[in-house]
Amino acid sequence: MKVVVGGCSMSDYTGAEVERVYGEILAENIGADYIHHGAGCGSNYRTWRNITNLVMNNEITEDDLILVQYTDPTRQEFWSAYVNEHFTREQKYNGDIIRWKFNAHKWHNTNDFEHKFLKLKEEHFTSTEFDLERFEYNHYLFHNTIVSKNIKIAYIVMDYGIAKFIDRFNKNEEIHIPEDMSTEIYPMSKDIYLLDGDKSHLNQLGHIHLATIIEKFLKKKQWI
Numbered sequence: 001m002k003v004v005v006g007g008c009s010m011s012d013y014t015g016a017e018v019e020r021v022y023g024e025i026l027a028e029n030i031g032a033d034y035i036h037h038g039a040g041c042g043s044n045y046r047t048w049r050n051i052t053n054l055v056m057n058n059e060i061t062e063d064d065l066i067l068v069q070y071t072d073p074t075r076q077e078f079w080s081a082y083v084n085e086h087f088t089r090e091q092k093y094n095g096d097i098i099r100w101k102f103n104a105h106k107w108h109n110t111n112d113f114e115h116k117f118l119k120l121k122e123e124h125f126t127s128t129e130f131d132l133e134r135f136e137y138n139h140y141l142f143h144n145t146i147v148s149k150n151i152k153i154a155y156i157v158m159d160y161g162i163a164k165f166i167d168r169f170n171k172n173e174e175i176h177i178p179e180d181m182s183t184e185i186y187p188m189s190k191d192i193y194l195l196d197g198d199k200s201h202l203n204q205l206g207h208i209h210l211a212t213i214i215e216k217f218l219k220k221k222q223w224i
Helices: 022-030 044-056 112-124 128-147 163-170 203-222
Strands: 002-007 033-038 063-070 076-080 089-092 095-098 152-157
Touching: 002 022, 002 044, 022 033, 022 203, 033 044, 044 063, 044 076, 044 128, 076 112, 095 112, 128 152, 152 203
Parallel strands: 002 033, 002 063, 063 152
Antiparallel strands: 076 095, 089 095
């Protein structure tokens, strides 16, 4: 069995004290292999891209488990002809795949071209409403692809305001997501689980806590 996790920095090795993320801890606890696709500044599109590729390449089967931690739906990824060493960039196709979110132009500033592009994207080419619409149909396509392969999948919803869309899916029979198919977890509300001075990321105790919550959920589903 493999545990595959996709998400943003919430699911990544964020902070000096985080040596083991919740997906890794969970996999170890249930005796599974671990595939990590959490990334700083990661987007839902990055998660969909990487996990769908695993499915298309038959690297994930119905014996495995996918955990998707959704993030801000405005986040995107773009290819750039410019190569630069930065933790939010992935060298691929003779260039970089760069991860974008609001204010990205302030720290992706490798050259004037990228700086202008990322700033224009934020100021003139981003619509929250349109991005939420795109989230809905991309989630629909992704989820039903996974379900059609009989692969187990659950969604971890952090405090990004996206939970209302998971709720909407649960109530929409056309999308075929049973209410217990998604698990909404909000450990960020307790400071004990957060990095010092950081209200957005889990500390090591938070990752352990989240792994425990997910394991209980999986046992309730009789998936493990």
